[in-house]
Amino acid sequence: xxxxxxxxxxxxxxxxxxxxxxxxxxxxxxxxxxxxxxxxxxxxxxxxxxxxxxxxxxxxxxxxxxxxxxxxxxxxxxxxxxxxxxxxxxxxxxxxxxxxxxxxxxxxxxxxxxxxxxxxxxxxxxxxxxxxxxxxxxxxxxxxxxxxxxxxxxxxxxxxxxxxxxxxxxxxxxxxxxxxxxxxxxxxxxxxxxxxxxxxxxxxxxxxxxxxxxxxxxxxxxxxxxxxxxxxxxxxxxxxxxxxxxxxxxxxxxxxxxxxxxxxxxxxxxxxxxxxxxxxxxxxxxxxxxxxxxxxxxxxxxxxxxxxxxxxxxxxxxxxxxxxxxxxxxxxxxxxxxxxxxxxxxxxxxxxxxxxxxxxxxxxxxxxxxxxxxxxxxxxxxxxxxxxxxxxxxxxxxxxxxxxxxxxxxxxxxxxxxxxxxxxxxxxxxxxxxxxxxxxxxxxxxxxxxxxxxxxxxxxxxxxxxxxxxxxxxxxxxxxxxxxxxxxxxxxxxxxxxxxxxxxxxxxxxxxxxxxxxxxxxxxxxxxxxxxxxxxxx
Amino acid sequence: xxxxxxxxxxxxxxxxxxxxxxxxxxxxxxxxxxxxxxxxxxxxxxxxxxxxxxxxxxxxxxxxxx
Numbered sequence: 001x002x003x004x005x006x007x008x009x010x011x012x013x014x015x016x017x018x019x020x021x022x023x024x025x026x027x028x029x030x031x032x033x034x035x036x037x038x039x040x041x042x043x044x045x046x047x048x049x050x051x052x053x054x055x056x057x058x059x060x061x062x063x064x065x066x067x068x069x070x071x072x073x074x075x076x077x078x079x080x081x082x083x084x085x086x087x088x089x090x091x092x093x094x095x096x097x098x099x100x101x102x103x104x105x106x107x108x109x110x111x112x113x114x115x116x117x118x119x120x121x122x123x124x125x126x127x128x129x130x131x132x133x134x135x136x137x138x139x140x141x142x143x144x145x146x147x148x149x150x151x152x153x154x155x156x157x158x159x160x161x162x163x164x165x166x167x168x169x170x171x172x173x174x175x176x177x178x179x180x181x182x183x184x185x186x187x188x189x190x191x192x193x194x195x196x197x198x199x200x201x202x203x204x205x206x207x208x209x210x211x212x213x214x215x216x217x218x219x220x221x222x223x224x225x226x227x228x229x230x231x232x233x234x235x236x237x238x239x240x241x242x243x244x245x246x247x248x249x250x251x252x253x254x255x256x257x258x259x260x261x262x263x264x265x266x267x268x269x270x271x272x273x274x275x276x277x278x279x280x281x282x283x284x285x286x287x288x289x290x291x292x293x294x295x296x297x298x299x300x301x302x303x304x305x306x307x308x309x310x311x312x313x314x315x316x317x318x319x320x321x322x323x324x325x326x327x328x329x330x331x332x333x334x335x336x337x338x339x340x341x342x343x344x345x346x347x348x349x350x351x352x353x354x355x356x357x358x359x360x361x362x363x364x365x366x367x368x369x370x371x372x373x374x375x376x377x378x379x380x381x382x383x384x385x386x387x388x389x390x391x392x393x394x395x396x397x398x399x400x401x402x403x404x405x406x407x408x409x410x411x412x413x414x415x416x417x418x419x420x421x422x423x424x425x426x427x428x429x430x431x432x433x434x435x436x437x438x439x440x441x442x443x444x445x446x447x448x449x450x451x452x453x454x455x456x457x458x459x460x461x462x463x464x465x466x467x468x469x470x471x472x473x474x475x476x477x478x479x480x481x482x483x484x485x486x487x488x489x490x491x492x493x494x495x496x497x498x499x500x501x502x503x504x505x506x507x508x509x510x511x512x513x514x515x516x517x518x519x520x521x522x523x524x525x526x527x528x529x530x531x532x533x534x535x536x537x538x
Numbered sequence: 539x540x541x542x543x544x545x546x547x548x549x550x551x552x553x554x555x556x557x558x559x560x561x562x563x564x565x566x567x568x569x570x571x572x573x574x575x576x577x578x579x580x581x582x583x584x585x586x587x588x589x590x591x592x593x594x595x596x597x598x599x600x601x602x603x604x
Contacts, residue, residue: 385570405548
């Protein structure tokens with residue numbers, strides 16, 4: 001593919017890509033592909049890379065020719081990083097990104113509440129990194145470009161969609177004319193203003209919040225702490241909520257709540273923005289990188305799977321940014337879908353497996369929408385009466401723990417625990433933090449050669465049985481990899497044992513997306529086979 | 539020895555807050571104040587302990603208005 005041209009610094013940092021004519025455009029009849037992903041954002045690229053690594057060739061279509069109009073998403077959660085680590089892209093992001101885990105909440109100028117998002121050690125990935133979305137997309141595009149199975153086509157705009165029983169036909173507009181493609185499956189990752197959603201005539205259900213938020217990225221040399229800092233009623237912003245967050249390259253994100261009646265065009269003019277920011281930053285010299293004005297939505301589609309078209313990320317659901325639940329949940333959609341679609345395409349699972357994508361990720365969307373709605377209600381009360389209650393919580397917070405627990409400046413994204421049809425219910429109780437239907441917790445482990453590493457980076461991306469050594473190695477069902485804890489990987493620190501409540505002989509069946517599907521106090525091949533069938537919906 | 543519990547007791551404090559917000563959604567300040575007065579009386583009676591009630595009043599009065 002025509003590759004990365006340049007990273008510019010200035011008002012917008014941009015990676016630019018060229019259009020390249022595909023041989024598909026000269027075919028007499030539409031060429032058929034197993035999977036076409038529409039949208040080369042973090043979610044679409046994650047889905048495509050995951051599928052390609054599972055041996056499924058993917059065509060990605062994107063109507064743009066560049067990345068990077070502004071930082072947009074900046075907070076990437078631990079689970080997202082674990083997914084990207086499995087896909088081989090996390091290391092560079094973590095190195096470039098700003099690692100953080102502490103949040104502070106101020107009322108007026110006083111600290112009322114502080115939180116630590118990852119108070120324990122023994123995880124490969126941090127609680128969060130902050131990294132501009134253009135760097136994330138740049139890294140994912142580079143990874144995709146290195147995979148034979150991925151055909152990434154810039155300036156390919158989907159303008160038509162004809163649904164069929166066993167495929168969907170896409171009409172695509174390019175600088176060199178229109179062509180058509182057939183796809184066994186279409187992944188709609190085309191964002192909040194999804195064209196595919198419009199082409200299918202689908203609409204959202206949910207709420208739009210009245211208050212507007214000014215989102216500005218500024219470049220400055222400041223020594224503010226590497227923490228998420230949130231203010232209710234700060235003196236520097238006349239009683240409205242504010243958020244400040246550090247990004248790499250001396251870029252800082254500042255969110256300022258504005259009045260619902262504020263004029264959107266007027267408020268984005270530098271003559272308006274810069275004085276506002278000066279009140280926040282005082283005498284520190286800064287340069288305005290990017291500014292945008294948002295009104296938040298909390299809403300989702302009724303269904304995510306529409307025949308052969310499957311919606312992921314913002315195309316399927318939207319939340320306010322307080323909690324970093326937008327892009328992070330989208331990446332988790334992509335991972336949830338990729339192994340299932342690959343298993344269906346390889347004939348290892350029936351298409352019914354995709355029903356679990358919808359049920360699991362609609363649960364996640366509902367959870368994220370609920371959290372995001374609560375946070376937004378707290379940050380931007382709907383009326384004077386609601387604001388009075390909110391301010392009472394803030395007034396009590398310094399002196400009463402119960403009130404501190406109600407202070408809500410955003411509950412930050414953690415992996416969803418899915419109540420999943422793919423999970424086999426526990427037969428005996430397990431303590432620890434591992435949960436059925438959730439990604440398993442990481443733990444430091446040492447391999448046979450004495451190399452220190454972590455559990456998640458050792459998982460193979462297939463169905464996998466973790467068995468705690470207790471005599472002869474068991475024989476797992478066909479298609480299931482075996483890792484013996486105590487032999488293949490050694491739990492010196494005892495954190496695997498604690499987090500999984502792993503006793504000798506205990507067995508844990510993991511999905512290809514590292515979610516826990518079943519566990520037993522001792523291994524039984526027939527039970528493991530039944531749990532595997534259930535996990536693959538067969 | 540204070541007897542008022544100020545440690546968080548709700549399993550899901552956000553849900554408790556939402557219940558209180560929902561109760562006043564769409565109400566004027568005046569109407570919400572009426573609601574709150576009734577809520578105070580109901581909850582005070584539920585607690586049924588004058589000493590705890592007095593400690594709660596002192597805490598509420600001592601917390602500066604934001």
